[in-house]
Amino acid sequence: MEYFLNELQTTVRDLARGIAEEKVLPVRAELDEKEEFPWAIVREIAASGLYGIAIPEEYGGIGGGSFELVLATEQLARVCGGIAVTYAANFLGSDILIDNGSPEQKAHFLPDIASGEKLCAFAITEETAGSDAGAVKTTAAKTADGYVINGSKRFITNGGDAAIYTIIARTEPGKSARGLSAFIVEKGTPGFSFGRKEKKMGIRTSSTRELLFDDCLIPRENLIGKEGMGFFYAMKLFEKSRPGIGAQALGIAQGAFEAAYAHAKERVQFGEAVLSFQAIQHMLANMAMDIEAARALIYASARTIDSGLQKSGNMESAMSKVFASDMAMRVTTDAVQIMGGVGYMRDYPAEKFMRDAKITQMYEGTNQILRNIIANELKKRY
Numbered sequence: 001m002e003y004f005l006n007e008l009q010t011t012v013r014d015l016a017r018g019i020a021e022e023k024v025l026p027v028r029a030e031l032d033e034k035e036e037f038p039w040a041i042v043r044e045i046a047a048s049g050l051y052g053i054a055i056p057e058e059y060g061g062i063g064g065g066s067f068e069l070v071l072a073t074e075q076l077a078r079v080c081g082g083i084a085v086t087y088a089a090n091f092l093g094s095d096i097l098i099d100n101g102s103p104e105q106k107a108h109f110l111p112d113i114a115s116g117e118k119l120c121a122f123a124i125t126e127e128t129a130g131s132d133a134g135a136v137k138t139t140a141a142k143t144a145d146g147y148v149i150n151g152s153k154r155f156i157t158n159g160g161d162a163a164i165y166t167i168i169a170r171t172e173p174g175k176s177a178r179g180l181s182a183f184i185v186e187k188g189t190p191g192f193s194f195g196r197k198e199k200k201m202g203i204r205t206s207s208t209r210e211l212l213f214d215d216c217l218i219p220r221e222n223l224i225g226k227e228g229m230g231f232f233y234a235m236k237l238f239e240k241s242r243p244g245i246g247a248q249a250l251g252i253a254q255g256a257f258e259a260a261y262a263h264a265k266e267r268v269q270f271g272e273a274v275l276s277f278q279a280i281q282h283m284l285a286n287m288a289m290d291i292e293a294a295r296a297l298i299y300a301s302a303r304t305i306d307s308g309l310q311k312s313g314n315m316e317s318a319m320s321k322v323f324a325s326d327m328a329m330r331v332t333t334d335a336v337q338i339m340g341g342v343g344y345m346r347d348y349p350a351e352k353f354m355r356d357a358k359i360t361q362m363y364e365g366t367n368q369i370l371r372n373i374i375a376n377e378l379k380k381r382y
Helices: 007-034 039-048 066-077 081-100 103-115 230-266 278-307 314-344 350-361 367-381
Strands: 120-123 139-143 146-157 164-170 180-186 192-197 208-218
Touching (some): 007 066, 007 081, 066 081, 081 103, 081 164, 081 180, 081 350, 103 164, 120 146, 146 180, 164 230, 180 208, 230 278, 230 314, 230 350, 278 314, 314 350, 314 367
Antiparallel strands (some): 192 208
16 A cells, blocks of 8 residues: 655655664564564664664654654564564653653753664563552652662663663552653663563563662652652653554564465465465455554554644554554464464564564553553543
């Protein structure tokens, strides 16, 4: 389908696709097998300028938005979901700062993020604060010198490798979600350290670590926006970022479809290419329809968010993530099935696509929680 991309959007898409095919594809299996953080790829992406996609031009960015980020993420995920989430996590880390930070904070931190000189990460999840994001227990106690942070964060993408962290911590113990605030914490700050690196089923080249805070003192200037607004900043962030998760799922599904189609053309059984069998043709047709439907929904959702014309894009954002991630699991499962025995083997990419797809149904809101959000928005609108 034609999505009428402008010059910037076409450039972003093609640039990301070129990096994925030329730089990521040759090392994809090795990075996954070794569970190795992709520093060489990070440097390639930084040199391309793609880390600055959603950062304003005055801070060294491109000045794009959610749609441009979706285009780049989709192309990276088409080759490797782990590389895609490593890249997209910078948006998670920087967006609260872009929308709510002071001019001084933006001038200090955003240029290094835009250039790729420093990676960024976002941290809200804890042992008891997953789907119940308002249950954060990490505290930030105000003192004469700033804020003292104590607690831990779990399952943080880019944890340990990022240099800049935007975190959500509790400044008012008795106020539930309204007692949470947002802060910037830099790697190397005394009292800030990292726990274990998680060993994951998929997206294994992406690092996922615990963040540990033990009397970690940060200056008062590292508070983002106003005290008590952290939860609301985070929810607004997810509204903008969920099409990006949808784009990860979309790219993974597209890559799996292409691998299955190529195999079906080459694999001969009963004297014919597997592609000639109607059962396989119908599977591929369903996969292609699902992928294109997801792409249309994700692109429309991202463009709606960027337009600013709608007071809330929460429902559309959730829909795009849920639909695309559920689709990706169906498509990658069918890709493995079409490829048969080799699809189950690590020498072929189908099993990796299937493993990488699963997490897209879980992070940034499980699909069950997001269906609740969609249902609540429907009540408001209808």
